[in-house]
Amino acid sequence: MSTVIRGKAYVVGDNIDTDQIIPAQYLALVPTIEEEYRKLGTYALCGLPVEEYPTRLTENEKVPCPYNIIIAGRNFGCGSSREHAPIALGAAGVEIVIAESFARIFFRNCIATGELYPADCPERLCEVFKTGDALEIDLDALTVKRAADGASHALNPLGEVKTVVAAGGLFAYARETGLVPERSAAS
């Protein structure tokens, strides 16, 4: 993944839990089976209440969806440990979630899978941006800019999160650092 991410934002509020990210009835889909991985993407965020979110992340279960950036409020990803949640977002084409704060297991699962960057920010960006805004995120400069007005907002430092996600997740990182043997030696 490049460290500059450009694309359209999908904006949600506080406490978006894993049941809203991927409702429990879809958990029988096994993410390591390729066809089922793709299917998970088509359901990403389909648990959001329709009245509050009339614009859906994926319309007609079509992936990749038009949005590759999620902007959220507090406690994004709270609830269950299902890795299906970051995977559904990743499979839908989402590259990054920028939130005021994250629930711990979801945050960790984003990094372990390498599916998407979890980035937190000091500002309440879910009240600054609107769904459909074109954004440019620079993970080195730690900025997020709206194309329409060029206004720049800060991201908190990503630290090792960036290294691990950029490497492709926990296993890729663990191989680079010698925590697990190289693939050729493993099998």
Added chain:
Amino acid sequence: MSMTLTEKILARRAGKSAVTAGDSVLVDVDVLMTHDVCGPGTIGVFKREFGEKARVWDAKRVVIIPDHYIFTSDRRSNRNVDILREFVRDQGIPYFYDVIDDPSGKWEFDASRGIELAQYGAKYAGVCHIALPEKGHTRPGEVLVGTDSHTCTAGAFGEFATGIGNTDAAFVMGTGKILLRTPPTMRFRLVGEMQPGVMAKDIILHVIGEIGFDGATYKAMEFGGEGVGPMSIDDRMTVANMGVEAGAKNAIFEADAKTIAFVKARAAEHGTAVPFETVTPDAGANYVYDLTVDLSALEPTVALHPDPGRRKVASACGDIKLDRAYIGSCTGGKTSDFEAFADIVDGKEVRIDTFGVPATPQIVRELKANRRNGRSTWDVLLDAGVRMTENAGCAACLGGPSDTFGRINEPLSCISTTNRNFPGRMGDAGGRIYLASPYTVAASALAGHIVDPRDYLPGVRELEEVGA
């Protein structure tokens, strides 16, 4: 250096003399637990990363408990139990609590036999967080990780227990280790004694309301104080179980004589004994938060839709009309939970649809053996109009496939002994879920709206425990 309970366990299992909050450590795992919803994905990552022929690091330390989507005709869900069975066979994993007895069979739920009668074999153990201690897999001082957020329940036994994702679990499967950041610890001192009508569920709903439902994010919640001693093992499990509902990495109680007696008895019964060493927190350890909870001042408490931190005492809930009541899950589906429920509904009739799902087959057996005035608790519940199923499992707590017992398939209001009330949690996205204790759920089922159960308590509990 003085350490909290969590710091001390992590230091020991990282082979260090001391760790402090914020330290990243590579920790040896004692037990890895997985189930039917996350197990197949974990196995998939394990094979992809370590190779098709790779072996798990220690077959005796991997515990596999199908429990989520079992009694459903959903074809993928049935298949997922078969994926677990095949892996267990290849790896020689001894602790697999299969739905069926035939190690080379296929699991298929038979809807024509109905949902109420047991369709499992002798090995099936039910909800993982209750089955783990029941079968003797929880021990003080250990590190337990599981692919389920409510793995924190096992903190009731004085161990570090936390939920992880498939990729982390696959890493543990291959290496026996996990990278953890040592969490800062929040301390909760429980003092005083709960008044009649108040239950462990009320303690944790009170605490989550106090700190907010992201109030413990990334942190350890350590429960201590003289109020802990009189609490039963079930009570401690209920409290630890919902630590994750405040965002906690783990919740933990110091082990005492009661813990050790429980752990040793279960291990002896099931032949799962492993030496363990209890750990105590040091005087002068660093806590980032300290709250004293006077148990005698607590009242029956409800978490209002749609998050577990929306606390309100039951007596102040006014006239919140209900369509349904539910008792079950790792939080509120234990024998003691059903007995409390039966105390309230014995000889009466529920006014709304009420579903009961015991967490484990062992609990089903206990409820059928326990007698009240000559009738089993099971029959007392049936007579009161509760729809009971013998098919123990997670069932409708998390919605599940559409044919799941008790699932909310319309936008109903439901009061429940379970743990989460987010939009869509029990099925329909328009469902409204209220979380409460078994007492409060039972009394509200009789009334048809949310009530304070203290007006419904029986005088004396006439329960003889038989064979429990």
